[in-house]
Amino acid sequence: MTIVARLREISAVAGLVSLFLLVSSGFGLGAGYVASEREAFDSVLFLHRQGADAVFLRSLHHWLASVLVFCGALYLALSFLEGIAAGRRAVFWLSGGLFFVAVGFCFTGFPLPMDQNAYWGMVVRFGIVETIPLVGRGLAALLRGGATLDASTLPRLYTLHASVLPLLAMGLLGALLSQRPGEPAEGRRLHRLLSLCLVLLGLAYAFAAVFEAPLEPRADPADTSYVPRPEWYFLWLYQLGKLLAAVPWVQSLLVPALGLATLVAAPWIFTTSFRARLLLVSFAGVAWAGLTGLALLQNRDLPARPSYEQALRSRAEGLYREECQSCHGAGGRGDGSQARAFGLDCPDLTDPGLWEARSDEQLRLAIRDGQGADMPAFGEKLDSEAIEALVDLLRRRFRPARR
Numbered sequence: 001m002t003i004v005a006r007l008r009e010i011s012a013v014a015g016l017v018s019l020f021l022l023v024s025s026g027f028g029l030g031a032g033y034v035a036s037e038r039e040a041f042d043s044v045l046f047l048h049r050q051g052a053d054a055v056f057l058r059s060l061h062h063w064l065a066s067v068l069v070f071c072g073a074l075y076l077a078l079s080f081l082e083g084i085a086a087g088r089r090a091v092f093w094l095s096g097g098l099f100f101v102a103v104g105f106c107f108t109g110f111p112l113p114m115d116q117n118a119y120w121g122m123v124v125r126f127g128i129v130e131t132i133p134l135v136g137r138g139l140a141a142l143l144r145g146g147a148t149l150d151a152s153t154l155p156r157l158y159t160l161h162a163s164v165l166p167l168l169a170m171g172l173l174g175a176l177l178s179q180r181p182g183e184p185a186e187g188r189r190l191h192r193l194l195s196l197c198l199v200l201l202g203l204a205y206a207f208a209a210v211f212e213a214p215l216e217p218r219a220d221p222a223d224t225s226y227v228p229r230p231e232w233y234f235l236w237l238y239q240l241g242k243l244l245a246a247v248p249w250v251q252s253l254l255v256p257a258l259g260l261a262t263l264v265a266a267p268w269i270f271t272t273s274f275r276a277r278l279l280l281v282s283f284a285g286v287a288w289a290g291l292t293g294l295a296l297l298q299n300r301d302l303p304a305r306p307s308y309e310q311a312l313r314s315r316a317e318g319l320y321r322e323e324c325q326s327c328h329g330a331g332g333r334g335d336g337s338q339a340r341a342f343g344l345d346c347p348d349l350t351d352p353g354l355w356e357a358r359s360d361e362q363l364r365l366a367i368r369d370g371q372g373a374d375m376p377a378f379g380e381k382l383d384s385e386a387i388e389a390l391v392d393l394l395r396r397r398f399r400p401a402r403r
């Protein structure tokens, strides 16, 4: 087996393993996900609060989407390079179709968590779709369920993501397997392939267990200063759109159409010369890397994006400074300026006795409804998320370490 053939085989196995894990983790995620504009984020947040197992599922799904796109692209490039495209047209085209479906999965899955990046990324993507001449607006409206993003958008995307595309993928995969895409594996080769599957499974599990899928703050349609960033595999296209801003249809129509045309025509391109094929694949690789590198370079100066947890913590810190410190004091000892000026009997929040006597729930209630004569009620001013974050802050900052 040549090195190209071996690499192609590895990318195919890795792609299939990822697809399998994506489908199974997708079932798990679907059980808890609510595809509604208002509740989607909370349903994802709920998952994060369930603890490590649930987050693991989300992380697996998140990272493997990238692996699938990567393996798909690699597989197609290597098949073309090796000359498989010419010899086994149906296999090549079906794999190409599967690759496009995988990209469709990414397009429709990206907005589902409804955090800032998901929401604003979706705004940008629909903006790009709209620049397709003649049909762009209609297509965007069809996907969105109207002229603007609203309550009908997410259910549509979710239906595509969790019903339509899986059916398409299953059909294509079935047709592909019926073509017997690989040589039958027996003996040592079968052994090697199975070991490869196991290693890939282990790697995927370990990676998802260590690296959590990102979750940014809840989508805020009013925050127009937010700059979304596409996933790495769309960076080149986004950079191309930036370079050719005057002719937006290059990005939205010409490049995808060229990609599709190349895929369809690949069985007839440079069929006799390996070197010519190698040159073409290298050129595509260099163009991809160049555009991606340029995008990364230019994105360096964009403001950092805090995670949901980080944003909530800094919100709680700001709230404590503005709303609580004047009484409870910067150190939590109840010696703020207002407390001293009016002689208020503010509790010492660093007193271990207080933390033993009071549950988190009681502290939440004290903040929400007020307590005694001098602790004001904040239930009107602050939502439950902020109150929760304040209790968390009090605990982290003032609760003495247990001895």
Ligand code: HEC
Pocket: 319, 320, 323, 324, 325, 326, 327, 328, 338, 344, 345, 346, 347, 354, 358, 363, 364, 366, 367, 371, 372, 373, 374, 375, 376, 378, 390
């Ligand atoms: C006007 C002064 C004042 C402000 C402002 C204030 N507190 Fe208080 N807080 C008090 C006093 C006084 C008490 C004790 C009430 C009592 O039990 O009589 C108290 C009690 C509490 C308790 C309950 C402690 C316990 O032992 O039950 C918590 C928790 C608390 N405050 C948190 C906060 C937070 C969080 C903020 C800001 C969002 C805040 N407070 C703002 C004066 C204040």
